[in-house]
Structure formats: C-alpha cells, structure tokens
Amino acid sequence: MPSSANPPTTSALRPATPLHSENGGSPLVLLLIAVCTAVTAANIYLAAPLLPLIAREHGTTAAAVAWIASVAQLGYAAGLLFFAPLGDTANRRRLVGGLTLVTTVALVAAALAPGTGALAVAVFVAAAATVIPQLLVPLVAERAPAARRARHVAAVIAGLFTGIVAARVLGGLAGQAFGWRWVFAGSAALTLVLGLATAAVLPSERRPRAASLLSGIASLPGLMRRSPDLWRACLRQAGMFGAWSALWTSLALLLTGPAYGLSTATAGLFGLFGLAATAVAPLAGGLVDRFGAQKVVRWAYLVAAVSVPLFGLGGHTMAALWPAALAIHAALVASHVANQTLALTTTSTPAAANTAYVVSGFAGAALASLVAGPAFDRLGWGGVCGVAAVWLLIGWAATGAKRARRGR
Template sequence: MSLSGSTRRDEAATAQAAPAPVPAPAPATPPAPVGPGGRTSPVLLAVIALCTAVTVANIYLAAPLLGLIAHSFGAAASGVGWIAAVGQLGYAAGLLLFAPLGDTAHRRKAVAVLALGVGAAMAASSFAPGLGLLGAGVFAASAASVVPQLLVPLVVERAPAGRRGMHLGALMAGLFAGIVAARVLGGAAAQAYGWRAVFLAAGLLTVVVGAGTAALLPSGARAGGPAVTANPLHGMARTARALASSAELRRACLRQGGLFGAWSALWTSLVLLLTGEPYHLSTGTAGLFGLLGLSASLVAPLSGGLVDRFGSRKVVRGTYALAVLWLPLFWLGGHRMWALCAAAVLVHAGLVAGQVANQARALAATDTPAAANTGYVVAAFAGAAAASALSGVAFGHWGWTGVCAVAACWLLLGGLPGIRTHLRPRRR
C-alpha cells in the first residue's frame, strides 16, 4: 500500500491512536505473495503462521521429554527441570539481540540465518554427552528461534486497521499449535525413537520451513520510521528507549508476564505430576495431554476479533477474571483428572486471549513496532522462565500445591497495574 500526499497527513494525525507505518515498497523479483495495496496475502499469512508453529516448538520441546532426558543421564526428573527454563531464557536473550531487526530491511536474510542456527544448535543438542552441553544447545537453539517475532511487525504493519487483531490472532494460533505439537508429537516420537532423534528432526524441519518462509518475504525496507541499522546493540538500545518512553508498553509487558509465568509454572511441571503420583502415566501418554492445548489455537482468531470489536483492555481484564476459575481447578487437578483437563482448556484460552490483546497494545504503543514487540516478548518470556525455574523447586519441596502457589504469585504481580488503575480516583 503506497501512501502519498493527504493520506500521509491523515496517517500522522491519527498516529497516537493506531500507529500504521508506511509499508515497504514493492519487493524485487521474485515478488512476495502480498495482496493488493501491499497487504499480506492469505498465502503469506498461512506460511508465516506455519513458520511460527515450527520454530516456537523448539523452545518447548524439552519440557515433555524431561523424564526421558533424566533417565538418559541418570538424574532425577525434578533435577532436570532447569532445561525447560533454559529454553525460555535463551528465547528472551535471542529476542534482545535479534528481534529488533524486524524494523530493518533484512528480514529475509535474518530469517534464513536464524533458521540455520536453530538447525545447528538442535543437532548439537541431540549429540550432547551431558546435561551441561545439552543446556547450552537448548539455550542457543531457543535464542535463534525468534523468527516469529521478526515477522509479527510485518504482519501488523500490512494488516487493515480494522483487522489487525484478526491477523495477529492467526499468528498466535500458529504459535500455540507449535506448543501443542512439541508436547504431543514430541512426546510420542521420543517414546518411540528417543529424545535425541526428536531434537535432530526438529532442527531439520526448522531449516526447511525457515528457508521457505524467507524466500516468500518482501525484501523492501520499512519506511516511515526512525533510521535503524542491523547492529544488535543498536536494536537493544531502541528496545530500552521504547520501554522507557511508554507506560502503556510497560503495563502490557507486566500483564502478559503474569499470565505467561503462571501458565509456564503449571505447564512445565505438569509432566512431573502426570508421570508421578497419583497418575503414573508414561511420557508418551502424558504428552497427549497437550492436545487440550488445541483450544488455544481455536481461540486465537476469536480473540483477535474480540480485540478489534471491544478493545484490548476489556479482553485483558477478562483473561485475569478467567484465572479465578482455572487456578483452583489446577490445584484440584493434583488428584482429579477431570479438573486438570478442564483447567488445561481454560488456561490456554485465557493465555492466548491475553497474548493477542496485550501484544496489540504493545505494538500500538510506539512508532518502532519491532522494538516494542521485543521488549514485550522479552518481558513475557523472562517472567515465564523465572516461574518455570521456581516451579521445579516448589514441586520438589511442596508438590503440586507449591506449583499452584507460584502460579498464583505471578498472576498477582501481573494484575497489579489493573488493580492500581481501578483504584486510582478518576479526574474530573
């Protein structure tokens, strides 16, 4: 979509309400499959959603395999929970270094190089002789798995103003489909072929899908924003400036950090609960529990429509209200399978709705969407990694009740901005 004259003046007048950077010029041959006016076509949107699913699966692949990994190295299951946390920390580190490149003209090159990096790191992890090297490989693979966050700003920039939530919801559907695939397919395949083969296959799939996605991306530079470079240190500086200048962005970060941390604490420790007392399921059977997460993939497009219709603030408040239902159900699920199943559906629905709403707010908060998106996702994954690490300790000392207490603390921290806003006297 090429803007000129009066259209540019209209864009500037409404920039505070909904920043809409001028899309890139027409890509060089071969052209990317974009729709009229430079908008993202359904084909490219579907490819990006697939790429999101494949790459994000690498971050969560270790969680359902913790039992097999522990057995392979002769360690206790509760003693290898840090491997899952390392993946989330690696992703946060990769976001700081690489995700701001979404504001540059190097998306094609960055996506291809990062996909190759994931493949190499996953291959190295599959041959790791000890837990230390495995953790290093998972960290590196997760750091390079930030490809979706380079593509989110592109999709949002090219989406029609009234359908940004829907387009973002499509990407979130891919993201949660990848999480489900990591748990279900990863757990089942590892039961049959071993966790090392699963790591190797996941790395190869990432290379293939990442290279295909890079070939379809538009290659033009993002116009209408501040000058940017491909220097990762400069990208980190832009992220810091975006966080410092926007209270709205900081609120979105804290709210999603609370939701994501609570989800991560429960979901990371779930395999320990299901394979131990009182359920005694196999790793493969426990992985099938992830099918309940398909609810997130179904809810994501609906959540985008709700954001477009009612606004992100109302949707975020609804997700925190939903936590009043699923957190007690998770606690009861320590001894009742039906409660655990119901809680799994509700927590995924709440998380994805919060993700779509909070990310929409974060991307609209500044005129550098990739930098704002970086700060937002780093905060969310940092909160998730900390909660994952604490949940392993809590499970070892206090069992499933301790894990639920960690989740409750994260929800309380994430809900503080909303509580303060609600209690603050309104100005006349």
C-alpha cells in the first residue's frame, strides 16, 4: 500500500501548530518564508556567475578565482554547524533577525572588497550567516499537518532552489549591466528587508534549554549513530549535491570559454532551464507523502545518471546542455525533498538532524567544486563530468545499501 511506504518516524515531531495561526495568516507566512528562503539561498551562489567579471577586474582568469565559489559553500557548511542546531533550543525569531543583520553587513563588505582575499572573507561570513533557510525548514515541518508535511517542506525547498538558480540568471544579467559589486549590494538590501520581515512574523518561542554554539555540534555524531536513515539521507544528498555543484559551478567556465564564447549575461540566462525544474518540488513532495522517500530518491538518481552523459555531449553541442540542465535540477530537487523530509522526521531533534543533513550536502558540494576547478583546467569539460559521475556513484552506494540489506 502506498501509505505504508511513508517514514514511520514522523511521530518524532511535535503536533502540528499552524504558523501565526492567531491571525489566520498561515498561507501568507508560508509564502513569505519561501520568498525569504529564495533570497537568502541565492547569497551562497551569488559569486559563481560573477567569476568572469571578478577575474577581469583583478587581471586574472575565471578559473583562477573559481575557489571563491567553494569558499561560499564551505562558509555555509560552517554556519550550519554552529547556527542551525540552535533551532532546537533558541528563539528562532531573534536568531533569524540577528543572522539577517550579519549577512547584510557581510554582503556590503563583499561589494566594497578591494581584492580577492577580502572578497573571499566577506563571502565566507555572508554564507556562514545566511543559514536562515535551514532554520525555517524545520519550523515548517514541525507545524505542518502530518499528511501534508512533505508538500509543505517542498514549498520552501522550491523557494530555496528558485533562489539558487535565480542567483545565476539575475546575478549574471545584473553583473553584466551594473558590475559585480552592485549585485552584492542589491542582495544585501533584499536580504535585510525580507529577513527582518520574516523574523517579525515567526512565533515567539520560549525554549526550556539554553542555546549553545557547541552543544549542537557535540550532539551530531551520536545523532548520526542512532539514526541509520539520517546517515543514509546525508550520504545520498552529498553525492547528488556534489554532482550538481561540480557541473553547475563550472558551467560558466564552459559557456564563457573558447567552446561557446558567450557573455556573462548570456551564460546566466542558461539558468532559466534550471529554474523551470524547480516545479518538480511540489510533485516530489506529493510522491514522498504517497510512496515514501526511498523510491523518490532512486528515481532522482536515475534521472541524474542520464544527465551526466548529456552534459558530456554539451561540451560540443549546446542542444545537449538544455535537457541536461533540466534533468540534473529536477533530480536534485526531487532528491532533496525526499531526503530532507526523511531527515526532519527521523529524530526528535529536527534542527540538529537538519544540520547534519545539510552540512553533509554542502560539504559534498564544496569538495566537488574544489575538485571540478582543477579538473576543468587539466582535463576540460569532460573532467568535470567525470567528477560528477564519481559523486553520483558515492551517493548511489548509500541508496542501494538499504535495498541490499532488505534483500538479505
């Protein structure tokens, strides 16, 4: 029966209490959370489409400054380790407001950075503080009706991926028109307005435990040991996110390089194919609620496996890049909805579990990006596709492990 496929651990979450139910604004609050998630998630990938412009200003190549994009991902992973677990213990309204202010200041510093070193530091701090989406997703999961939990989570995830893809599209266009510094300044303004507005509508919480930056980190190893489902979700998404990151962060290098010779703005428009794939999130949420996370992840990996050879062909023909971009984004979104829903419902501390899950994903993405840059320099676009294939194999091993154990 489809219903039996749902994760049996959803009872670990507290009973659903609608967001801001006292004024009946729950749907509007969910929409605001999704939009805030989109804007703040975009900050992590803001540098990627601007690399050619940053390199040109500093008299170097785009490949030589590609490490800045990896710094942002590592900063986000560090912020998740310290700040995201506080969602189980701290007042999330105050936490979201404080992190919004830090992110805004760091983005302004990035816009004013005199060199690549200062820019990297500012990007790291901005990414570390912009963990707001991963404080909001557990909140939504806690307060959603159990039968529609994955769909509510999917709505926020759709906002997250819309922001990630829009960062490439709008960032490239705005960077070409106004310069890369104004892109960081504009993102600072949007983050400030939407972050503070979201903080204002969140429920005020009184938590019985004192929040500590280190207590959340200390709890993660034991949490992973106690929950095999969480461990598998982490490894699955690390593989999928790593494959996506290797391809997507290197795509600007291919499109603006000798193979195609596109401008930064034109290359940024390519992200519209990925934006279209975010429509998969609501569908994936419904499938997870009906069939369970395991099946959805297997389908997602199958789609991703098809996309890698298409990306390989895309090194020579633009027509292959179009379906490849749609496929890898659809696979990533579906896998993320399934794995994150499982991670949020498998323990009684969803914020800490979410931290372990998202840190694993972004660590996998950051490592893949770090490897993809040198691979592109030495082996070309085929090397980047090889990195993506390796990361998918790592994630697939975790996906198949549970099936093999069930067979025995």
